[in-house]
Amino acid sequence: MVIIEEASHPWTYHVFLSFRGEDTRNNFTGHLCTALRQMGINTFMDDQLRRGEEISTALLEAIEESKISIIVFSENYASSKWCLDELVKILECRKSYEQKVRPVFYKVDPSHIRNHRGSFGEALAYYESKFKEKVHIWKAALKEAANLSGWTLSENCSESGVIHKIVEEISEQVINNTKLDVAKYPVGIEPRVQEIHKLLGVGETDVHMVGIWGLGGVGKTTIAIAVYNSIAHKFDGSCFLENVRENSNGGGLVKLQEILLCEILKGTKLKVTNVARGITMIKERLKYKRVLLVLDDVNDMDQLNKLAGELSWFGMGSKIIITTRDKKLLRGHSVKLMYEVEELNHDEALELFSMNAFKRSRPLDGYVELTERAICYAHGLPLALTVLGSALCNENVELWEAALEGFKSPNIREVLQISYDSLDDTVKEIFLDIACFFKGEYTDHVIQTLEAYHRKPAKYGINVLIDKALINTSMGCIWMHDLLQEMGRDIVHQESPNIPESVADCGFMKMFTTF
Structure with a gap:
């Protein structure tokens, strides 16, 4: 599976935290930073930087190389010339690099920031005589930032609750830009994803195992990836274990256990010495975490027993998705929620084949009858439709005729071999x-x-x-x-x-x- 990454700007950090150290370093911002990092979100907090009169080059670079900036406005934020210069730089990067900027109003009224009242007005008035030209820029920056959508934390709010909301939203933004690649042409995926959402019951406190089963090439893995992308940000940790059948041979189960733990625990370096120890570690480390786990292409009960043996291994609200060709395997593991992936219907098959063959949703003139023959032979199997459409792309009618002439029956192997023969x-x-x-x-x-x-x-x-x-x-x-x-x-x-x-x-x- 391919990870989709943005290429327009080289981001080093997911999040840059701007804050007044004396106000929030050892409480709200410190806790927020820890929570973000625990979710695998690479967060810059200036713990190690030495403060001076001017912003250091290292800090300027950190702002430029961060995809998202979170500004924690607190009572004394504007009393720091450093913070104000930092704010100006962040807003410059918002324009230059399309950086996302989100304010947190930590026990301050956004209107005081926007209209330069209260402690913000006092700080700006103090600087008026010393930095007259800069004050004008600072005022504009404060007004712009205070108008942005963010989070408000009043005296009566739960800090942990607000931090949870921030982490969930930022996590979704980060994941949305590092999603697993679903398919070049994800035809027919969305309705199937919605059906699995219903089975999973995301947001409910029950731990659910859902089995996705069907024949090879029908799109089980593709659908599981799409589901994973759509909900992974809602969990404390997530892991997509691909090709379990193939990767569990030999000592592979130990490696899979290790990957599972490291992915869900966000980079925590853990060494699994043997399968039995791995089971214990999974149960001990994950029983209080709400996790999303996908076990892709499972073909043996031993794999399930070693990777997701019981619902009790995982915390409340966890969801485990298993893809397999073997429905009996799911029943044997007491998986009651199952989704059978059926072949694409005619319209979906026509669209998927056409996208691969013609780069459009419908066939070109002169190819309609040949296209109907092709999708009939592919029998609604996405893999066969994709391979056959790609093989015939940009070819003339005569070649299509020759390629399709050899079919005697809707045999998937014959469909796939056309590409090889070409x-x-x-x-x-x-x-x-x-x-x-x-x-x-x-x-x-x-x-x-x-x-x-x-x-x-x-x-x-x-x-x-x-x-x-x-x-x-x-x-x-x-x-x-x-x-x-x-x-x-x-x-x-x-x-x-x-x-x-x-x-x-x-x-x-x-x-x-x-x-």
């Missing part, structure tokens, strides 16, 4: 190498390995495979769907039925046998 021999070998050896490996490593054995167009071949939806890259690694991997290995076996393990004759193996 590749040149070198790219075919790269596809088979990935299917047999390199799925889940780092992309750079795969390219270097292939090119070391004189496969010069390896990078080009990988790009071709990505364009044809036969592979994808996520977190720097190469992945392909299970059905495509099975197809690749079957092709190798058909070419060399007498060689053990069905992979010895794929392109990469051939390279070894030539030396």
Whole structure:
């Protein structure tokens, strides 16, 4: 899965905190900073900076490199020339870098800031004789900031309650800019997400396990990612454990337990020595936390028992989502809330196929009948629609006719193999190498390995495979769907039925046998 990141400006920090130290450093702002950091939000607070007459270069850089600035207006905020200069810089960055700015009115009246009354008026009047030109700029900045949407904390408010609201809202903004990639064309996703929302009961105090099940390629993982993106900010911690089936082999369950704990506990460095110890750590560390956990592509009861054995392992309001092809597995784990992912209906299938084949929601003139044949063969399976549409993109009617002529029945394997058959021999070998050896490996490593054995167009071949939806890259690694991997290995076996393990004759193996 790919993490979507903003490229317009290099953010170093998620949040910059501007505040009057004597007023709130050891209470509200200090507690807010701790709460933000515990949620994995990279927060700058000037604990280590030495204060002087002018703002330091380090502080100016921290403001520029922060996506969000939170200004804690307190009684004596304006009495600090440093704070006022800091405020001016923050508002400059709001204009220059589209930085988000949110004020907190900590036991002060926003109108006093806006109209320069009370302690704010007194401070500005004091500075009038010394910094006449700057006072004009400071007044404008205070007025602008006080007009922004923020949070108000009066004498009767619960500080912890306001901090919780701030952290939840900021967390949502941060997550909205670092979401897991759902799909290039998320056709038909939203109604399915809404159905799962109902099953989960987000906001309720019950701990729920929800199973998402269906055949391979139908979109279980895609839907789970979309659900995760939509609600992750509402929890104390969250984790999306992908490819559990594949990653649990050997000693993989220990690693998955470690990832689960580190993700939910926001970077806490924990070492899991064995599976039994991992279970104990999960139960001890998470039983009081409201968490969102997704276990993707589970195929064995042992995986569930070791990663999410009981509802009691997690705090009130926690939600656990399990995706699998095996409904019986869910029943065996006492998962009562299940959602079966069905194939796309005709209109959804038509749109998804057309987006991949024509880059528009409907087919081009002259391709309507051929498109109907294609979506019939794909049988509403998103993977098949995506692969077939990508394979036929920008091709002429004659090629479409030839490609679709060979179908005898709605066979998914036949649909997927069209893309493979359209590749040149070198790219075919790269596809088979990935299917047999390199799925889940780092992309750079795969390219270097292939090119070391004189496969010069390896990078080009990988790009071709990505364009044809036969592979994808996520977190720097190469992945392909299970059905495509099975197809690749079957092709190798058909070419060399007498060689053990069905992979010895794929392109990469051939390279070894030539030396």
